[in-house]
Amino acid sequence: MxxxxxxxxxxxxxxxxxxxxxxxxxxxxxxxxxxxxxxxxxxxxxxxxxxxxxxxxxxxxxxxxxxxxxxxxxxxxxxxxxxxxxxxxxxxxxxxxxxxxxxxxxxxxxxxxxxxxxxxxxxxxxxxxxxxxxxxxxxxGDGRRTRDSIARVLPQWPTDHRNYGFLLGMYGFGLEEAGEYVQAEHYARMAVDRNQKDSWSIHAAAHVMEMTGRHAEGIRWIAELQPHWSTVNNFRFHLYWHQCLFHIERGEFDAVLSIYDEQIVSDIESEFYLDICNASSLLWRLEMCGIDIGDRWRKLACVSNGHVNDTELVFVSLHYLMALVSGGHEEGTQRMMKTLRQWSTADSTQGKIIAQVGLNIAEGLLHFRRKEYVQAMDKIQAVRYSMDSIGGSKAQRDVFQMIMLDAAQSSGDVMKARALFTDRVSHKDTSSWSWQGYSQALLSLGQEALANEAARKAGIIRGVGKVGISNA
Ligand SMILES: [Fe+2]
Known part of the structure; x- marks a missing residue:
């Protein structure tokens, strides 16, 4: 050759x-x-x-x-x-x-x-x-690595290169995961201006809108560009997932269920790991909002059962487990737990993460579905500050933080629930779900005035879709 x-x-x-x-x-x-x-x-x-x-x-x-x-x-x-x-x-x-x-x-x-x-x-x-x-x-799970890896190569690419825009968007995404939202959006938008089919860059800007609570704008952003990004591979379903997150925060649950049925699970039999992640994460979030999701878990559990031996990414396997345990697939759940325990002894990058963080989350999910809320809360809380290492985006990982909070609320430990929701709204003050939970926690302690104020803030986010509650 x-x-x-x-x-x-x-x-x-x-x-x-x-x-x-x-x-x-x-x-x-x-x-x-x-x-x-x-x-x-x-x-x-x-x-x-x-x-x-x-x-x-x-x-x-x-x-x-x-x-x-x-x-x-x-x-x-x-x-x-x-x-x-x-x-x-x-x-x-x-x-x-x-x-x-x-x-x-x-x-x-x-x-x-x-x-x-x-x-x-x-x-x-x-x-x-x-x-x-x-x-x-x-x-x-380290946004700084994601950001800096692209920062190192970007100046070496000619700005008129046909793929330069993709790098701009990747850099935007890294910046977003590193918490630099203004710069992130700047780069992501530059990328999309070059190529409206660049779904990863559209997605990077959507992440910024998610993290800064611009829910209505996020829906518009995704919808207006939909004719362009809808031609990409199954990654398009992840953009629909982002659209659903915005709708959830606005309380538009019918829209979420329609998108779920028509898009998110439309190719769920595919082997692509992200499809189940999108679906599991959405169903669990909907349930935390009190929405009846019917028997949708059953199908996801069935597909997830085909992945109980996967040992690729901790983040992904936890989403399979979410579906198995929620869909009542006892055998699949047990086999998956066996895989996770074996995996935690492996001398591999993800094996170590399962041992350090993943098993705790997995056991927390099991406890939650058994209604053992104190144990669920304790298991997840023990790793809440080291959870980033499971990877995925901040928006994706947030579902596990939310489950911890939901467990606290359901456990009857009202002091703990109030404490956890208090810290939640201080750094996630653009989330109606968080303010609503905070309001409930306050109410259980008889703090009616504060509870009403928190509920009012939840209502503003749901009704207007634009916050102004703090400087987020
Ligand atoms: Fe994303």
Whole structure:
């Protein structure tokens, strides 16, 4: 095989120049979450089955699906690649990618991330390394890592590069997760101005609106751009999820249930991990708002039962568990708990997180559904300040904080409930659910005037959708 250079100056070991160019097209599609990404890779592997980066991408994409079966497939691909790399005399960047895939397959997500960062030192325009490290930094739960990883490479990309906008949006998202909302929105909007189909960047701005309580604006933002982002892969359902969060805060529960049925679960049988996360999180939130969700958990539990052996991401497995335990799937719940306990003994990046944080949350969920609210509250409260490490976004992880608060409220420990809701509204003062819960806690202690004031604030958020309660 020979070295060919793509339009960005990346060298590829391949059989033809066309293969290198096609790989570049693959990265464009991957960055844009375009549904044809898989087809582009399939065609590339057909025309150039020995191309190391094509094989590596196949392994990466299998890992990104996040299920045990795909993960097993990735192990086989990684082994094939390791055997193949000397035979075809792969270049140093490709060898690093092969190592990263191997580490990822062995559960060493931190090491894989370090390798992608190492690649970016010498090849800052390696789109695959940029996007994958963004993904794994995100699942480290540390917004600063997500932010800084993109900050390091952004100046190395020509501003007129066709994918430069995607980087702007990734940077925006990292800034948002690091709590720098003004800058985050600035970058996200710049990205969307360049490309209205850039769903990750639309999403980054939606996160800012969520964190700053701009619920009505968030609904408009997502709805107005919907004709553009609705053509992307299943990530589009996550944008619908964000739209639902805004509706929940406004008390528009019928809208949430419609979006849930028509969109969120419309492809729930897919193997894509995020679909169940969106659905589980929404159903639990709706129930915490007192909404009758019918038998919707049952279907989710059934799908989740196919993932009880997955050991990819703690964040994701907890969402499968939410569905299993809520849907009354006792056998699946027990098998999942067994998996989580075994996983917590593994010497892997996520295994350590299950041991440190994940098991507590999992046991808290079980206690909650058994109506053992004191135990549920205690289990989750013990890890509430270290919960970030399970990854996902701040908005996504918030459901576990909410469950802790709901458990406190239901436990009858009114002093604890008041204390927890008091700290909640002090840092999440744009949430009607939080003010409503605070109001209830105050009322149980006979603090009627304060309870009425808290209820009034909840009403303002629901009715007007714009806050002005404090400086958030
Ligand atoms: Fe999100």
């Amino acid at each position: 020979t070295q060919y250079t793509d339009p960005d100056g990346m060298e590829f070991t391949a059989n033809t120049q066309e293969s290198a160019d096609t790989f570049s097209t693959l990265i464009d599609a991957y960055m844009g979450f375009r549904p044809e990404t898989g087809e582009i890779l399939k065609a590339l592997l057909k025309s150039d089955p020995e191309m190391p980066m094509a094989l590596c991408a196949k392994g990466y994409f299998a890992k990104l699906i996040g299920s045990a079966s795909h993960s097993q497939r990735a192990v086989g691909i990684s082994e094939e690649l390791a055997n193949h790399i000397d035979v075809v005399d792969a270049n140093p960047r490709e060898r690093l990618h092969a190592q990263a895939l191997s580490q990822w397959c062995q559960g060493q997500l931190d090491t894989a991330t370090d390798i992608w960062e190492q690649i970016l030192l010498s090849w800052p325009m390696d789109g695959m390394a940029v996007r994958l490290s963004h993904f794994t930094h995100f699942y480290s």
